[in-house]
Amino acid sequence: MKILYSCIFMVTSLLVITCSGNNNVVAGRGATDSGERMHDLTQLNFAYTPDEIRSICDQEQNRVNAGIDAVAGLDLSTVNFDSGVLALETALAEFSAGLEPVNFLKYVSPDPEVRDAADECEQAIAKLYVDIFAREDLYKVVKACETKSQNLGAVQKRLITEYLDEFQRNGLELPLEKRKQFIEKKKKLVEITTEFDKNLVEWKDSLIVSRDELDGMPEDYIKGLEKTEDGKYKVGLSYPEYFPFMQNAKNADARRRLQIKFFNRGGNRNTDLLESAIRLRHESAELLGKKNHATFVLEQRMAKAPEKVLSFLNDLIAKLKPKGEADLAEMLEFKQKDDPAATEILPWDWRYYDNQIKKEKYQVDQQKIKEYFPLATVNKGMFEIYETLLNVDFVEDTEAPRWHDSVLAYKVVDKKTKKHLASFYMDLFPRPGKYGHAAAFTLVSGYTRADGSYQRPVSSIVANYNAPQEGQPSLLTHSEVETQFHEFGHIMHQVLTTAPYTTFSGTRVKRDFVEAPSQMLENWVWNKESLSKLSGHYLRPSETLPDELLDSLLKAKLANAGITYLRQLFFGTLDMTYHTSASVNSTAVYEKLQKEIMLIAMPPGTQPQASFGHLMGGYDAGYYGYLWSEVFAQDMFTRFEKEGLLNAKTGADYRHWILEKGGTVDPSELIKGFLGREPNNVAFLESIGLSVR
Known part of the structure; x- marks a missing residue:
């Protein structure tokens, strides 16, 4: 449940929701010689050869360097927002547009040589971003624009601030020697994170x-x-x-x-790479005068400081530990039916006995339930719900280019204006070498182009559900239905953007808010009316999920929630512990914290952190954001609970306040605008079974 994307301010191109979500697969170097960028899905190209990828990568780097050189050479006494900051933004936006498709192929191409070439290109791009934001001449141009910003609009001023922050956070205020050290460390981090990711994909x-x-x-x-x-x-x-x-x-x-x-997975090599990354991040933060990497990262997040994050996590741990202990005690009772001599729940037991409790105590049989969730039926119902809420239509696009025969493509059309707003893909089944989790990728970012037209966004869900078998379609568990609903929420955040600049487009919001819009939408899969739209037995399509199964599912929603949430709190605490340290024995810390917080031992002889991709994919010092975002998600949902889950007016407000604006406004203001009040944590605490009294 990530957002992968290539961000303008990304030093490690494409990462997991770090810059917000995705890779970007733009117009085939179908871009014309005049520099025109793709505005139509048919111009996308997923059939590049490895040599073509290398050639495009070189061409685009030459193109962006020329554009940036022109900006850097401007007269500081006459430069203004349009000639300076906007020209820089445009150059980087077009650079991103020219290479997002190429980078995306690293994650989805069936051809390993294409994936390798895309991987090489992504590394080169990430290193180029380091160089760009280490240029003092560019920094001076942006600073000159700031001195003349009095009459600019709020979003323009915000863009200038974003650029100034990025230059400063890349060492532009450091003495030259320290700046060189900083740049060297950032480029080494690019190599490390890329290798970590590749090792995991190819394992x-x-x-x-x-x-x-x-x-x-x-x-x-x-x-x-x-x-x-x-x-x-x-x-x-x-x-x-x-x-x-x-x-x-x-x-x-x-x-x-x-x-x-x-x-x-990932083995000793990935453990070494993770520990090297932690050390380099700390050293880089110290060069900038920060106490540690977490302090550096959180300055730009809603949480602001590690102390606030740790207080948030520790408060929830204290509240949830009694529930977690009770969950484990019940699991042990079930285990003792199989093994009367058992005295504890072992690491490989908890998922099994969690499932047994749900089956025996709540009559939740996922094997029976999944028969009512064929993927095509789920998607059809999901589309109907989102179409009603967001006032759009989804139209299958059979002419769109695609990278694999199983991929589906759709246009997003505004119901009122009939305007083609955006497009998205769905790549939902496993195959060798493909990205192995569920994520939303931005292939083309929305932004206002030089001619005043709006670049249509393009995104893709990449997931790994069971493929259809002979005589049986792909069937989803209820948890997978929730995942699909969540990832599609990210897609809507990406494609319904109206942000004028790529820097603020779609999911390019503060990291500890980016999950909130999708998490809120997960609530629909726990509603009877919605589930009837999403379900239909694969052999008897008109037969929706029976009331007895539906009631059992809803009753079991909070079954073993203590352990489930303690697991998330463990990951958040692990991440903060790693990134408030100069160096760590990552395995020892993992083992200690898992037992302390999740109350279940780490499997002996393992190194789970070697496959903890979030920490190398943009969630470093940011994993807490899943729970932090959920506070806002559940609070936003209270409006729908009050006004109706399919209330078009509430959905329109949600589209306007939360989805369209992207990063142009601070998230706290967006939430306040949608709710009409300051947010609070009451709904979140109730949603996880905690009393607020």
């Missing part, structure tokens, strides 16, 4: 199990597994294979062996 391992060790697994799962020559089965580490196994396989030792493999 291959599986567990060989006998048919007996698949006891508890549904037949459709077993049918989908690859078989060995001697008749055994390979259980892979992709989400559609790993998580169902951990939730349903009765053989505890098989679960243990699979979890150890899963928690060793």
Whole structure:
């Protein structure tokens, strides 16, 4: 549930929601010689060869350098917003537009050589951004524009401030020698994070199990597994294979062996890379006079300081620990039915017994439930809900270019004006070398072009649900329905933007707010009326989720919520601990904090942090943002609860205040504008089963 994207101010191009969300796949270097950028989906190109990618990457770097040189050479006495800051913004926006498609192929291309070439290009771009924001001549131009900004509008002033901050945060106020050290460290970080990501994507391992060790697994799962020559089965580490196994396989030792493999993805090399990144981030922050990396990062977030984040996390940990302890006690009771001598819940037990409790105590059988959530039905119902709320239509675009036959493409059309606003893709099934999680990628950012027209945004959901099998469509668990709804919320945030500048486009908002719009929309999949729209049995489409299953699902919403939220609090605390330190033994810290906070031991002989991609993908000192955002998400939802989940007026206000403005206004003002009051945490605490009295 991330947002991946290539951000203008991104030193590590494309990262996980760090700059906001995604990669960007823009117009094939279908851009013309005159520098025209793509304005139509048909101009996208996903069929580049590796050599073409390298050529485009070089061309675009030459182009942006020429544009930036022109800005840097302006007379400081006569430069103004349009000739200086806006010209710089335009050069970088067009650079991003020319290369976003290329970068995106790193995550989705079926061709490993194309992925490698895109990866090389992404590294080169990230290093170029470091160089751009280390240019003193450009910095002087922006400073000169600031001195003449009195009569500018609020968004223009905000853009100048963003650029000044970015230059300063890239060492422009440092003495020359320290500036060189800073730049060297930033470029090394680019190499480290890129290698970490590549190692994870290319990691291959599986567990060989006998048919007996698949006891508890549904037949459709077993049918989908690859078989060995001697008749055994390979259980892979992709989400559609790993998580169902951990939730349903009765053989505890098989679960243990699979979890150890899963928690060793990335291996020793990624652990070393993570620890190097933590050290380099700290050293870079110190060069800028900051206490640590978290202090540096949080200055630009809603939270402002590590102390405030840790207070937020620790307060929730204290409130949720009793619930977590009660959850584990109940799980142990269930485990003792299988093993009377059991005295604790082991790391490979909790997902299994969480599932058993939901099945036996709440009659929530995910295997039965998923029969009512064929992917096509979920998407159809999801589209209807979003169309009603946001006053748009989604029209399938069968002519759009695509990178794989299974990919779907759609246009977003405004219901009132009939204007084609944007487009999006859905790439929903696993394949070798593809990005392995669920994320929303920006392929083309929306912004006002030089001729006054608006660049249509293009985005893509990339996910990994079970692919259709013979005689059976792709079926989603309720959790996956929630994921799809969440990621599509990110897509709407990206494509309904009206922000004039790429810097503020779509999900380019403060990181600890960026999840809130999508998290709020998750509430629809816990509503009876919505679930009837989203469901329909795959063999009997008119038969929606039965009331008894629906009621059971809703009753089980907070089952084992203590452990679920303590897990998130553990990740947030781990991240802050890593990034308030000069250097760490990342495995020892992980082991200590997991036991202290989540109350379950780390699997022995593992290094889960080696696959904790958030920490190398833009969420460094930012993982707390998932829970921080949820406070605002649940508060915003109170308006829909009061006025109706399909209330078009409330949806229109949501589109106007939360989705369209992007980063042009501070999130606290957007929330206040939508709610008509200051936000509070009452709805959030109630949503996780905590009393507010």
